[in-house]
Amino acid sequence: MIIGNKYEAKNLYKAQVEAEMFDLLRDYNPEKGVPLAAWLQKQLPRRANRAFKGVTNDRYVKDLEGMEVQRVMSEEDTTIDAEVDNIETSTALGIGKELLTLVKNVAKTALSTTKQNVDAIKFKSDIAKTFKDALYTELKKQLGLKDTKNIKGLTNAIEKNPDAFYDAMSVESMRKARGKDKDGNSVNPFEVAKFLERDSNGVLQKVPLKELGVKGFLAYVTAPEVANNTRSDRQMHLIEALAVSMGAREAINLLENDTEFRQQFAEQQQKDQQNKDFKEAADKTEDIPKGFTKKLIDQLKKISFAKSINQVTDLLNINRSTVNDSNRLEKQKEMEAAIIASEIPSWMFEGSKFGNFARRKVDGVYVDLPARGGLYYGTKDPAYKRALKLAKTFDNKYSVKKPKRVNVFKAFTSEGQAQGEINLKALEFFANKLANSVAENKMSIELASLFISSGYQATTGIIKIAAPFRYKSKLMEYGVGLNKNKEKNLEKNIILQLL
DSSP states (O other): OBOSOHHHHHHHHHHHHHHHHHHHHHHOOGGGOOOHHHHHHHHHHHHHHHHHHTTBOOHHHHHHHSHHHHHHHOOSOTTSOHHHHHHHHHHHHTOOHHHHHHHHHHHHHHHHHOOSOTTSTTHHHHHHHHHHHHHHHHHHHHTTOOBOSSOBHHHHHHHHOHHHHHHHSOHHHHHHOOEEOTTSOEEOHHHHTTSEEEOTTSOEEEOOHHHHOHHHHHHHHHOTTSOHHHHHHHHHHHHHHHHHHHHHHHHHHHHHHOHHHHHHHHHHHHHHHHHHHHHHHHHHHHHSOTTOOHHHHHHHHHHHTOSSHHHHHHHTTOOOOOOOTTTHHHHHHHHHHHHHHHTOOHHHHHHTTGGGSOEEEETTEEEEEESTTOSSSSTTOHHHHHHHHHHHTTGGGOOOOOOOOOOGGGTTSHHHHHHHHHHHHHHHHHHHHHHHHHHTTSSOHHHHHHHHHHHHHSTTSHHHHHSOOOOOOSSOOOOTTOSSOOOOOHHHHHHHHHO
16 A cells, blocks of 8 residues: 555655665675676565555565564675575585475574564574574584594585685674683684674674685684684584574575565564563553552552661651650540541550550659650550550450460460461451551541551560461571570561551
C-alpha cells in the first residue's frame, strides 16, 4: 500500500533509487574482480525493491528486509548478496551441497527458536550459540579442519586458500569469540592475535589479510611456542567463527528472499514480544498484594531498611509521638478517648507496655512521674489504671486470644508453637485495629505510632513476643568472647518499622 499522495510517493521512490545507486557506486570494490556492470546488474534490483518499500506502510517487510536486521545479524559488507557469498565461500573451501543444506536448515532453526527480540542485545549471542553448537562438529569433520601430529588439516586448508578462509570469517563472528589468557581472564583471541584492531571509536575492526600476511594468519594456529591446549583453542575459535559467519549469512538470505519464512519470523517475534509484555505485566501485578499500590510497596521497602523509628516517621512525614511533662496529661486524655472510640481491648493496651516506664528519680527520691518519654509511671499510675479499666469493657467483643510470651524451653513444643500462632494472629489484629482507627479518625496517627513504639520497647511487648521461633542451634553454646547468647532483633525491627 502506498503511503499518502501517489505523485509524491513516485518522486520519493525515484529519489530513493538514485540514492541507492550512489550508495552502490561508493560500495563497489574493483579489487574483488567483479566488473562494475555485473555488480550493478546484480545489486540494483534489490536496492530498487528496498527503495519501494520505503514508500509503503508494510511494517514487517520494511523492518525485516531492511538493513537494520542485517546489521543485527552480521556486520559484514551487507551490500553483497548473502546467498552468493556463502556459495562462493563453499566453493572456495570445498564445502559440499549436503553441508550447505545443513547450514540453511540450522539458520532457519536459529531464527525460529530464538527467544530474543531482534533489538535485544542478546539476540546475536543467542543465534551465534545455535550456529556453533550445530555446525562446528560438521564443518570440522567434513572439511578435515583438524591439526594433529601427522595430519595438518586446518593448516593445509588455510595454505590452500588463505583469502577465502580469512574472508569467510565475518568481523561480527570474530568479535563474539571469547577465550582465556594465561591468568584466566576473558579475552578476545582474535584481538590478541592482531586479527582485530580498535578504530578511533574503540570498535574492533578486521585487519585486512594483506596487512596481517598469510604467515601471520598461519602463525595463529601453528606457532610452536604456545602450549598445545592454547593452539587447540585457537583452532576451535577459527572454526567457530566460520560456523557463525556462514550461519549468519544464511539467516540474512532467509529474511531477504524467503517471503513466507520472513512473515513467520515476524509473526513469531511479535508473539514473543506480546508474551514477554504480558508476563512482565503479570509479574508486576503478582508482586503487588491486593489492596496495595506500587507506590505503597516502594514506601514499605524503604521503611524496612530504616535504622530507627524516627527515620520511619520522617519517611512518612508523621509527627514524632513525643511525650513530655507539658503534654502528658493531654496525651493521657487522648488515649482514653481513643480506647473508647476504637474499642481497644485490654490485652492490646497492656501489650503496648505503656506502664513499663519506671518512676522518675529527683534528688535521689522516686516521685510519681514517669521517666523520660513515658506516658505513665507504671501499672500503679491512676491514669494507667483508668485507661486499662476502659479497655477491659471491650474484652468480650473479640474472639482473638491474648498473646503471651513463649518461654525458650517451650519454643519447639506443640504448646509453644500453638501459642506462637496465637501471638501472630494477635499482632495482625493489633495492626489492623490501629490502621482502621486512624483511617476512621478515631485515633491520631501519632497516638497509633506510640502504641507501636511502646510495644517494641519491652521484651514482653506485643511486637517482640509475636516473632515466632523458627530454628534452633544444634549446639547451644556461648559465642566467642560472649557470656550469653546474643538476641537477634532484625525480624522484630522490621515488624516495628512496617507497622
